[in-house]
Amino acid sequence: MTHLAKYRFRTSVFLAGALLIMAAVAAQKPQQPALASRSVKILTQKGLTFKDLNKNGTLDRYEDWRLPVETRVKDLIGQMTLEEKVGFMLISTTRMGGDNAFQQNAPAAGRGPTEITSAFNEEDLVQPNNIFTRKPLPVPIMSAAGTTKAVTQFHLRHFILRANPSAQTIADWANNLQALCESSRLGIPAIVASNPRNHITIDAAVGLSVGTTAFSKWPGELGLAAMRDLKLTREFADIARQEWTAVGLRKGYMYMADLATEPRWQRIEGTFGEDADLASGMIRELILGFQGTQLGTNSVAMTTKHFPGGGPQENGLDSHFDWGKYAHYPGGMFEYHLKPFKAAIEAGTSAIMPYYSSPKGKEFEEVGFSYNQAIIQDLLRKQLGFKGIINSDTGPIEMMPWGVENLTIPQRYQKALAAGVDLFSGTADPTVLLATVQQGLVTEARINESVERLLSEKFKLGLFENPYVDARKAQQLVGNTQFQQKADLAQRKSIVLLRNSAKVLPLRPKTKVYFETYYDNGRSASPITVHKPTGFANALEFVSSKEEADVVLVWLIPSAGGLFASAGKPIDLSLSKNKIDVGHVNDLIKSKPTILAINFSSPWVLDELDSGQAKTILATFGTTSNALLDIVSGSYKPTGKLPFTIPVSQRAVVENKSDVPGGREPDGYALFKFGDGLSYDSVDR
Template structure:
């Protein structure tokens, strides 16, 4: 029997695509157009109990619905993830045409715990959030980070990154800022190219050793009205009162220049622009007119999750994010997305909708074929039909979370820490260093780096971690100094999925602020605040002995920096406003709007050389970051 052209690795991708397309039924084509969530059992087996599956079981979606694109929620040990992936591919291989699975993932290398936007690192190496990479403004580090993601994803069979997120953080209250590169279009544009190159790996285009990048959220999801997020109906409006729509496009132009092959439009709908006031995933002017025709993109467009159907999420019913077209039926919404130029429905498992659209004549089969060609071509280029269909569980255990990759992530955590204040600045006001290089003189009466073994009171820091560096006391009155870790304030929302989105005010509630200031006034205090958004902290900044920003860093990373065993190298990737009034009066689409921020974009102090920086670490020394690339 002759080998089908689509199974012959020696054939050009275009020939393989056309051969396979000609063999597919409408139902099989429809299955390719859907990508949704999937989970695994801890032992690496498939979840066969419908009650434990977030949507439907893998067996039903692959065997009955013809689907072969899935977004993995959660995970397990590297060996178990590799085994599970192979079980998934074995199941797909048993279907009529044996089309392999493309497995995708949200970010899973940092500290974020929002299951709708990212996954905690678990077995993977742990790095600062994307904001922390932006704070370092180091393209080579971003490339090295993305290369690490590539190596660890490849080891367990993940071939599509549902990132990078290159929205611009111009509305300080928006809950998705932590996943961005900050508010500056130039900085984000510079780093996104390195990110895509690192995921792509060796070679000029996608290959068997690549992880594809789904860049999001076109055409920029930052300028949300009142900072609310369009996962929810009250945040559906995206506004441009300063007329900066094109400013938010600039990073996407850079991503396309870097060879991005997939794009995800956001949920929001543009208000007060020349475009229709419907969600971007439904918006023909945005997808076909702007992305495809004006910018020349012929890759895959996948909607954000859940535009067509209502769904149960964490025990709550989430309405479809069909903003501006809520009145349409799921069938009509699906038709509108295809007509707009979309290729794939994210977070959905309803191929029967596409089958009905084709069989009823509402959508020509040739339109479906256009999207199927794009999706199949990506699978072929990634080697999924050939040598990359299965992974080695032994290699997964060696690669994922290896000492080399953990060392790289740990070093990046330390470097990304941003010193905002160190005693009183000699000039009496925060200096404004230029990007990308430069050094700010050390402040007069600097508190950091710490030396010796002081008596320390800690809050928000594990006492066991601090005990390696200092004598920990339980009463601030008995301490030489205090170390206080804080998170960016937010307004708690209702339970379930919504609770994971930290939105609303950026200042501390009065009672909590009094507690913090009481500590700061009783003992010299080092404050380290995790900035997932630009916090409003003028009173804290005034009274703190030293103030640092973190974007995802362990206690050990912070303490190494405080005691001079590592240096803070970060610079703010956004302004810190002085007041909530200033935030509320701002333009959501305008960057660096304040003329007198508490700390400006690009601010970051440096340590002067001290003897303490040469002291031996209170634990095993870290190896230097490696730049050599080693493929699994």
């Protein structure tokens, strides 16, 4: 090597080293986050700015965004009183003035929530082309306090928003809440959680879904699973994340990793079906779409529920009620139900919610999962390695204390804390939990463990630096046309063609169609609505009676009455037992070639239909009539696949094993199997 070459080589090595040093220095240089303040002063240090949250005029460690989250958490815990810590461990339904979202009659202790009617009728319709769209309905609450009292006296910083106003109203309210929190002694921000707000759903009872909102309107969770499109699922989650963060919602009480293995369970509508692998894929994409690969300033922190799987309920009865308190595993498939939760943990879910149920016939103590140390500490924490927040379901202390009914309220808190619960849902009053610690039943060190996890979530979300949103921008962003176009595509992809043996579909242009929806809400004079939509490019002609029609399209919306209309006995999945006049439907089928569309919020049994004449069947899972008509006309070819098995009879339902997916039940169980779904170029069976 010549001297010149050696010089060039040494120079290049020197420059490369210098660049590495510069890059390291740049990497260590703190990046100033955007700060937002309503009342506290801004501190400046070496050209960087910080919020003086505790108003002492100096920069405390928890106020210093340059420091690791763990350091900030420990400093803040050291400044919190016991009263503040205990209040921090409650999450309560919040009240929004004028939202008309509350019933004042609290349910009786130990009996579950009061009954709520969750249905819609023609008078509730907001958009005439969407029979699922309705006004918000009243919901029962457990224990709530006025927002000011909750923040200033009870020291609450976790809230559940169940109201259903406009995007701008939510954003304005969230900003006011954060301003109130900022004015408190330590300036700790709030976090606002919600149940799903982006799905077309039948049962929008409290704790299940908010129903139709100002947000983009996507298929129900079963419909998302029916798409079999993980990429579009991730896009959905990212769009919903943008809408949620725009209005100040930063915590999702969702999604359900439960499996629909017991067809009588009345929460199937909120699941992703019966298959553990499909549900795992859906949960993974949703968490990554809402949270990102890690929590950050643009994330919505997710609460995956209901560990270790709420699907295998004894006789399908739900554990909101004492008559449905038991989960059981007659098929020995307990581990199968853990798969989606393992996927959630791998994806980084911020929190996990145990269900109310008490395990029966397993090696676990027969107490509700929030009290069950073997379930939370041994299985979830140690075996599965979950490090995040354990968030109880709403009301296990006062209302659904299955297996510990004989314990006092302080003793229940003691047992739940020993099991590992960090955040208690369903009460706004921290008095009893505070007394539990003061009486020595629980140590303050144990309280600190939970507060550390809860504070870490807030710091990672950037709420200490900027908890505020732009209400005007939120109004423009939420439910915008671009977002809804993606949602409209998902609606069409969610529809499943189950039978087309007469080759009626797709309909030809100029076909005369009598389009009827059948939904019995118990309030309207008639459950029948005749639709005559216009503006379809395929130029179908819609007529007013079946006599005028070439083809009848009837869309059935069966309903078991909603979760909180439970009567303490297993539901019958036959159509006639779920508010459908089967005689009327069979008359339609016999009168003309009929396209039968059925909305499956549960795996309804179809054996009462005239099977010889029901030659064209479509399955929907929460969608619009426009989406259905696009499938019927051939404007969009059906691609959906069933997310669960449809049983052949009610007898098959009764004989099922609650923890076993329908696809693994014995031969003869299924009318249509998990994964069934045709297209127009398919050969029907």
